[in-house]
Amino acid sequence: MKLDNRGFTLVETIAALAIVAIVSSVIFQMFVLSGTFNQKAKEMDIANVIAVNQAEAFKNDPDIDPMKYNTSTYYNRAGVKLADSTGAAFRVDSNLTSIPSGGSGNVYLPDSATSLDLAAYTDDSGAVTDCDVQISEIEEQANDGSSSQQIKYIIKAKAHDETSYTELDRVDSSKIKNNLIPIQVNFPAGGTYPRNIYVTNNTSNAEAEFYVFNAQVENPKITSDQIVILNTVRGTVDISYVPVTSSTDLGYQLDLEVYRLNDSSNEKLLSYSANKYLH
Incomplete structure (x- = not known):
């Protein structure tokens, strides 16, 4: 048998190079798009961390100074707070509003x-x-009759020494704002304290927020957080105490908007809100 030892012709070589160039171009574009998406996802993660940290600092602030919160703050690409806008990659615009808790109260509850x-x-x-x-x-x-699926949150409770839970409610995501699941806790008048609540939050990214009403005793040395104690078994949880309504009790809401800064424009990445009582 006679072997054909001829190589590729010039036309075949050019065609092969053209195919390689086309495939390489597609793969390169995929890498570019993947890098862009990864960068945007990273920026969103940093923006979310910045907003949550500002909200938590606000909720833990014993004194509220409006001048401190109605302002803009700047952060670098790593999410570190800066003294001014020099070298900033993110800007957070914050706006604080207040209302007596004896008023409408809907903003804060x-x-x-x-x-x-x-x-x-x-x-x-x-x-x-x-x-x-x-x-x-x-x-x-x-519930709209369509075939689409929606996330629902199942909330169960039981006495600490029991083995089975009783379902309290099954709610859809429309009641979940800023990834917070608001749960009202009623403390019985003259009830025994402290009362412990052990929380297992199995959700993927929602925070369980417990609003405790009537957490008060006659002993002035006992504070609200010594009456109802929140214990985290799993997940993210938080607690707020709703004071007895009086003219000196104030509710505050902090609205945050996080922007990504660049040479051409400021792109809004997300909005976030937090609320607290001060009395």
Whole structure:
């Protein structure tokens, strides 16, 4: 058998190089797009961390100075706060509003996903006991008659010494603002304290926010956070105490807008809100 030892012709070589160039161009574009998407995702993560950190600092601030919050702050690409706009990659515009809690109050008390009445939790002997709360998320068919799915949050509770939970509510995502699940906690008048709430938050990224009402005793040395104690078993949780309404009680809401800074324009990345009581 005679072997053909001829190489590629010039036409074949040019065609092969053209194919390689086309394929390489497509692959290069994919790498460029992937890098762009990864950069945007990283920026969104940093923006979210900046907003959450500012909101948490606001909620933990014992004194509210409007001049401190109605302002703009700047951060570098790593999310580190800067003294001014020099070298800044992100800008956060914040706006603080206040309203007496005896007024409308709707700005500061979100539509609760459910309520938890601590008077209902007793042990086998009838004595008061702590309670456990479990929060999970599932996908169910939407209520609008379509075939689309929506996330719903299942909130369960039980007395601490019991083994099975009772479902309190099953709510859709429309009541979840800023990834917060608002839960109203009613402390019984003259009830035994401290009362512990053990929370297992199995959701992917939502924070369980407990708003405690009537957490007061006659002893002036006992503060609200010594009456109801929140214990985190899993996930992210937080607690706020709603004071007895009076003319000196104020509610505050901090609205944050995070922008990415560049040479051509300022791109708004996200909005975030936080609220607290001061009395």
